Amino acid sequence: MEKTDVLIVGGSAAGLMAGLTVKRRHPQKTVTMVRKASRTPVPCGIPYIYGTLKAVEKNLIPDDNFIKQGIRMHTQAVESVDRGNKTADLADGTRIAYDKLIIATGSSPAMPPIPGLQTGNVFGIKKEPEYLDMIQKALESSRNVVVIGGGFIGVEMAEQIALMAQAGNDAGAVQVSLIEMLPNCLMLACEQEFCSDAESELRSLGVNVMTNTQVKAIQGNGKVTGVQLASGETIPADAVVVGIGVTPNIELAQQIGLEADPRMGIKVDAYMRTEDPDIFAAGDCASKFSFFDGQPTCIRLASVACSEGMIAASNLYAPVRKCMGAVGAFGTTVGKNSIGAAGLTTKAADDASIPYVVGEAVFPNRHPGGLPGCILDMKAKLLFHSETGKIIGGHVRGGEATADMVNIVAAAIQGGLTAEDLATMQYATHPLMTASPLGYHVMLAAENASAKLTGSRAA
Amino acid sequence: MEKTDVLIVGGSAAGLMAGLTVKRRHPQKTVTMVRKASRTPVPCGIPYIYGTLKAVEKNLIPDDNFIKQGIRMHTQAVESVDRGNKTADLADGTRIAYDKLIIATGSSPAMPPIPGLQTGNVFGIKKEPEYLDMIQKALESSRNVVVIGGGFIGVEMAEQIALMAQAGNDAGAVQVSLIEMLPNCLMLACEQEFCSDAESELRSLGVNVMTNTQVKAIQGNGKVTGVQLASGETIPADAVVVGIGVTPNIELAQQIGLEADPRMGIKVDAYMRTEDPDIFAAGDCASKFSFFDGQPTCIRLASVACSEGMIAASNLYAPVRKCMGAVGAFGTTVGKNSIGAAGLTTKAADDASIPYVVGEAVFPNRHPGGLPGCILDMKAKLLFHSETGKIIGGHVRGGEATADMVNIVAAAIQGGLTAEDLATMQYATHPLMTASPLGYHVMLAAENASAKLTGSRAA
Numbered sequence: 001m002e003k004t005d006v007l008i009v010g011g012s013a014a015g016l017m018a019g020l021t022v023k024r025r026h027p028q029k030t031v032t033m034v035r036k037a038s039r040t041p042v043p044c045g046i047p048y049i050y051g052t053l054k055a056v057e058k059n060l061i062p063d064d065n066f067i068k069q070g071i072r073m074h075t076q077a078v079e080s081v082d083r084g085n086k087t088a089d090l091a092d093g094t095r096i097a098y099d100k101l102i103i104a105t106g107s108s109p110a111m112p113p114i115p116g117l118q119t120g121n122v123f124g125i126k127k128e129p130e131y132l133d134m135i136q137k138a139l140e141s142s143r144n145v146v147v148i149g150g151g152f153i154g155v156e157m158a159e160q161i162a163l164m165a166q167a168g169n170d171a172g173a174v175q176v177s178l179i180e181m182l183p184n185c186l187m188l189a190c191e192q193e194f195c196s197d198a199e200s201e202l203r204s205l206g207v208n209v210m211t212n213t214q215v216k217a218i219q220g221n222g223k224v225t226g227v228q229l230a231s232g233e234t235i236p237a238d239a240v241v242v243g244i245g246v247t248p249n250i251e252l253a254q255q256i257g258l259e260a261d262p263r264m265g266i267k268v269d270a271y272m273r274t275e276d277p278d279i280f281a282a283g284d285c286a287s288k289f290s291f292f293d294g295q296p297t298c299i300r301l302a303s304v305a306c307s308e309g310m311i312a313a314s315n316l317y318a319p320v321r322k323c324m325g326a327v328g329a330f331g332t333t334v335g336k337n338s339i340g341a342a343g344l345t346t347k348a349a350d351d352a353s354i355p356y357v358v359g360e361a362v363f364p365n366r367h368p369g370g371l372p373g374c375i376l377d378m379k380a381k382l383l384f385h386s387e388t389g390k391i392i393g394g395h396v397r398g399g400e401a402t403a404d405m406v407n408i409v410a411a412a413i414q415g416g417l418t419a420e421d422l423a424t425m426q427y428a429t430h431p432l433m434t435a436s437p438l439g440y441h442v443m444l445a446a447e448n449a450s451a452k453l454t455g456s457r458a459a
Numbered sequence: 460m461e462k463t464d465v466l467i468v469g470g471s472a473a474g475l476m477a478g479l480t481v482k483r484r485h486p487q488k489t490v491t492m493v494r495k496a497s498r499t500p501v502p503c504g505i506p507y508i509y510g511t512l513k514a515v516e517k518n519l520i521p522d523d524n525f526i527k528q529g530i531r532m533h534t535q536a537v538e539s540v541d542r543g544n545k546t547a548d549l550a551d552g553t554r555i556a557y558d559k560l561i562i563a564t565g566s567s568p569a570m571p572p573i574p575g576l577q578t579g580n581v582f583g584i585k586k587e588p589e590y591l592d593m594i595q596k597a598l599e600s601s602r603n604v605v606v607i608g609g610g611f612i613g614v615e616m617a618e619q620i621a622l623m624a625q626a627g628n629d630a631g632a633v634q635v636s637l638i639e640m641l642p643n644c645l646m647l648a649c650e651q652e653f654c655s656d657a658e659s660e661l662r663s664l665g666v667n668v669m670t671n672t673q674v675k676a677i678q679g680n681g682k683v684t685g686v687q688l689a690s691g692e693t694i695p696a697d698a699v700v701v702g703i704g705v706t707p708n709i710e711l712a713q714q715i716g717l718e719a720d721p722r723m724g725i726k727v728d729a730y731m732r733t734e735d736p737d738i739f740a741a742g743d744c745a746s747k748f749s750f751f752d753g754q755p756t757c758i759r760l761a762s763v764a765c766s767e768g769m770i771a772a773s774n775l776y777a778p779v780r781k782c783m784g785a786v787g788a789f790g791t792t793v794g795k796n797s798i799g800a801a802g803l804t805t806k807a808a809d810d811a812s813i814p815y816v817v818g819e820a821v822f823p824n825r826h827p828g829g830l831p832g833c834i835l836d837m838k839a840k841l842l843f844h845s846e847t848g849k850i851i852g853g854h855v856r857g858g859e860a861t862a863d864m865v866n867i868v869a870a871a872i873q874g875g876l877t878a879e880d881l882a883t884m885q886y887a888t889h890p891l892m893t894a895s896p897l898g899y900h901v902m903l904a905a906e907n908a909s910a911k912l913t914g915s916r917a918a
Contacts, residue, residue, distance in 0.1 A: 045890045303885045306896040331889035403892040404863035415874045426762045430790035431504040433862040437765040
């Protein structure tokens with residue numbers, strides 16, 4: 001029987017981060033990772049396989065990095081866990097005795113309740129190299145592709161399939177349609193104006209963006225031929241990609257008697273502990289609460305998963321690190337725009353009856369604006385709590401520095417900074433990298449809000 | 460006699476920011492700005508006139524932006540100020556009555572105590588369009604250019620003159636030499652390894668980088684012919700650019716009896732007030748104290764100037780905003796590297812006997828690393844106070860997002876965040892914009908330090 005101090009089930013973001021953290025925080029402990037997938041794809045990189053990288057092989061996380069750290073790896077399913085004897089049985093018959101177990105089984109693509117999903121060439125986005133390769137082959141031989149779902153994954157897939165089509169031999173012969181139920185793509189994460197920008201970018205790439213549109217059924221006999229809409233219209237399709245969200249993989253946890261909810265995931269506390277003192281859960285499979293109000297949330301992002309994996313691994317032998325709750329920080333790129341956000345949208349704040357003021361800044365991201373690569377209308381939109389003045393959300397549209405600017409906001413949210421703090425701080429600027437020091441977006445948007453805030457903290 | 464509520468003397472970073480802030484915070488007040496320069500060059504953009512923009516005209520801040528806000532502008536020198544009657548006399552005889560006066564007269568290029576500085580074609584970097592144009596003409600007709608001083612301005616000028624030479628008709632015919640007294644360029648602001656990277660980049664552009672090198676004299680009769688070093692060697696030169704720092708412009712303040720030090724500037728308190736309750740000073744001409752220990756400092760950056768201009772203008776009628784002291788946040792680009800920092804270097808911390816631990820992270824700035832534009836060895840190096848765990852400095856080398864990543868550090872320093880805070884936060888990541896969520900530089904470097912810190916804040 002194999003023995004390990006720490007057994008990690010799952011080899012994507014949370015699992016890998018947990019493994020690395022155990023090796024960093026408890027270097028004397030042995031770590032074994034068991035995952036089902038033959039290799040781990042870079043999860044956020046999946047859409048870029050199709051239009052940019054052009055091969056699944058180029059989007060795999062090298063196992064070497066983890067093996068070098070002394071992490072033992074098994075490519076197997078875990079069949080069962082005996083919590084009493086603290087052993088796990090793998091599908092190949094291997095039994096592993098563990099001292100601590102981290103469940104990081106991730107999530108699976110959610111599928112809408114419509115008929116025809118089992119038709120050939122209809123795909124979710126499974127994090128398995130062979131499956132992702134199958135999608136590539138299907139896309140390569142398709143003339144009409146429909147993407148269902150206009151969240152991140154759907155928007156990124158639609159963009160990349162459009163690029164793939166453009167690069168093909170008969171450019172323009174492939175029609176990509178993106179179908180979103182809500183009034184805008186990315187609406188749950190982004191401000192309305194940024195959603196519209198993203199849709200314009202998609203359209204300029206030739207994507208047929210259909211918002212306020214519901215899918216009724218997938219058509220086809222054996223292989224998909226079309227997508228029938230609630231309106232009655234049918235969009236022809238040789239391949240369909242569904243990206244409407246994910247559901248947590250809780251089967252193993254349920255099987256061994258741990259509390260888990262099909263939507264919320266495996267129940268954990270702020271230390272990522274399950275009910276079993278020797279079992280932790282982290283990442284997409286684990287339950288989450290909001291940073292803002294402590295309420296359960298379904299925000300499932302790689303950044304949350306990594307943070308949770310690190311926290312779970314740090315707490316194995318004593319509760320030293322507490323999860324501060326999911327903030328929701330992300331970035332994406334659509335056409336020539338990058339969009340990112342951290343924290344609440346105005347809609348989310350409205351829905352939660354949180355009073356806020358908005359500060360905005362639109363300014364070139366170079367100074368002078370005539371420098372190469374300048375985006376003249378880079379924008380930051382920040383939300384501050386009306387009573388405390390603390391930042392609760394921030395949205396940025398700009399160039400490739402967008403995600404890092406969002407992380408100023410993310411750090412400010414998690415650090416409890418106010419509009420007044422952010423307005424009077426000093427920021428690094430440079431002609432070739434940022435706005436002018438007169439117009440640095442975070443500062444200017446904070447100053448804009450600070451001027452509106454009454455009762456904000458004075459010096 | 461003209462009348463104005465607020466008179467601002469000086470029209471660069473601090474003055475412009477002060478003007479905009481008065482109009483934002485006190486919209487009913489009239490604002491008049493008096494500056495000597497015919498137009499205001501983008502101060503940080505000056506080096507980029509030569510190799511990138513190719514015309515002074517392209518590096519001017521449009522006055523329109525300020526005139527549209529209702530700011531009246533005079534292009535004149537201020538001859539005298541009568542503090543008792545609260546009036547200012549301009550060189551053209553105009554007398555302006557003011558209620559509040561903001562002195563933002565900036566700084567002038569410092570010149571080293573060596574003979575021959577008055578020789579033709581020896582230039583400081585004056586923020587005057589006509590003078591900058593004269594430099595361009597001189598550089599265009601020079602085959603040997605020597606830059607004295609390897610700080611930001613010197614390094615940026617050397618890089619841009621090298622690019623200018625490359626773009627010329629007889630590429631390679633122009634030799635640019637950069638002379639620095641200290642063991643490394645950028646040494647007062649950057650970590651040693653980043654200084655070396657910058658020097659390598661300069662060398663790969665053909666710049667003759669000479670560190671540990673002192674200048675003894677400028678040679679030439681009428682027009683410069685060479686730069687004589689302390690070693691006795693002479694470097695041939697048709698043009699010399701001196702960039703060894705700046706000295707505050709305190710003449711007006713001294714003339715009207717305000718306390719001012721030739722090195723430290725016009726004495727102000729944390730509200731940017733001089734001894735005269737109706738006179739404020741901000742920017743390069745004003746005295747500064749360090750964010751870290753409250754001691755006087757000579758950090759003169761546009762970011763500091765803008766922050767001070769905003770604070771001075773906010774405090775005209777009541778002290779509502781306090782300067783938190785100069786942090787020192789900046790970015791620069793040398794060849795294909797961008798470098799930036801906020802707060803203390805390890806050397807500065809050592810010199811001040813501040814105990815610290817260093818956290819480092821080297822990781823690709825894209826995920827997967829095969830994506831276009833990836834810098835495989837983007838690096839963050841963060842310094843945390845050993846006792847409090849608070850971040851006191853951060854250094855980044857990477858791509859165009861470097862400055863924004865530095866601003867995560869800048870916000871964290873000014874917000875008092877710890878290694879533990881920064882390690883467990885969630886950060887936005889995206890394949891085309893950042894490192895993977897497993898390797899986001901700020902998080903990973905903070906975690907690296909957090910693991911070393913004893914007595915750091917636990918949850």
